[in-house]
């Protein structure tokens with residue numbers, strides 16, 4: 099008997115029900131989380147940039163292993179707000195905000211963008227190794243596992259219809275609770291098929307990975323993730339924009355892109371990411 103698919107919710111569903119699915123399975127799908135127009139604009143901008151990116155040119159900064167992780171026939175790039183303001187609208191998405199607040203704010207005063215990254219998987223690309231995103235912060239996870247609190251929350255967003263055959267992200271339901279740091283195989287996983295604007299939301303501890311692309315087309319999707327404000331994000335997004343360029347953006351977008359300082363409250367500790375010993379917004 100096959101594994102049950104991930105639970106799906108409309109974007110209007112009760113956030114408490116979505117959080118229950120995240121707690122149970124480590125992942126869920128929100129149908130229509132992003133509106134069609136935003137996705138179309140983002141996809142057009144991503145397509146234009148993708149045409150100039152050499153497949154396989156990304157690395158995770160870890161030599162051969164890093165290159166294999168990101169894929170030899172996969173196109174990846176970030177700095178998405180430089181391509182389209184649709185990216186800023188995506189950062190302000192109210193459903194993702196509600197989920198991220200509930201999951202991350204118990205362990206931090208605020209969180210910021212970990213990475214906003216286009217991930218176009220090319221024809222014939224094999225499946226990516228199943229992994230946990232939170233292992234980016236291994237020094238923390240290895241010292242706290244299996245009681246590690248969530249420090250990161252991710253979304254994989256369809257920029258078009260993404261089927262299993264096209265390389266839908268594969269998720270091992272329930273693996274965020276696996277006390278052993280254990281490897282899983284494809285047979286343990288289910289594909290997170292997405293329509294345009296649907297989002298797979300997943301825990302930093304759930305095993306997942308890009309699926310094999312068994313078609314002759316590119317899989318067009320993008321990843322957006324947040325990380326606790328006291329951890330270093332994967333991408334240096336704050337360097338992409340000047341403070342002036344973000345002046346008209348919402349306080350949330352400025353915070354997410356590192357143009358506000360980190361206030362630990364209600365947790366103890368001092369401010370971080372300051373300038374002249376003052377909050378950036380007051381400096």
Ligand SMILES: O=C(O)CCC(=O)C(=O)O
Nearest residue numbers: 217266267306307308309
């Ligand atoms: O492309 C995908 O579906 C997943 C990619 C991923 O999980 C990653 O690179 O960390």
